[in-house]
Amino acid sequence: MYYAMRAYAVVLLILLTISLAVPVMAANEDRYSYITVQEVQIRLDNGSAIIHVNYKVEEGTRFIFFLLGKQDLKNKLMKILNYQDAQMKRIDLSSADFTVEDAALSYGNGIYWYPSHTFNIAIPMLSIKSPQAVKNFTMTKEFPGGMGYFAMDPGVIQNEVKNTTISEKKYR
DSSP, rough: OHHHHHHHHHHHHHHHHHHHHHHHOOOTEEETEEEEEEEEEEEEEEEEEEEEEEEEEOOHHHHHHHHHOSHHHHHHHHHHHHHTTOOEEEEESSEEEEEETTTSEEETTEEEEEEEEEEEEEEEEEEEOOOOOOEEEEEEEOSSSSSEEEOOHHHHHHHHHHHHHHHHTOOO
């Protein structure tokens, strides 16, 4: 009796392992684990990037979120976005918002460069919006080439000019 129950437990464990592995092996390019990404919108605001992600999660995992919380969902989204220093602002079962400080390089006087970026999965719809332009991509794993833009907030430009002027005076 003991050996029969042990055999049933081993068979059940094997079946459970196979049932978890099959969906992962059949995953699409826009899917990571139980998350299917639909759209990523990145809004460039001075040197920061504000990221909004729309996605679907498998129905079977929703119950787990209520029991264990959304930390695993956050970790998987961070892995998908591939930003080491992203800060989560909001998350639910269909969308999330992140902020990446210093995502763009500042050339002073309100001039910024948002460099190319690689994601860890294919993004079906990617939109990068600066104050001057919008770039849209479909089924891409990368934002190629980068994007230059200007700050719209005159206070940022004045502060940068003031800081540059002060630092130039120090070195003369």
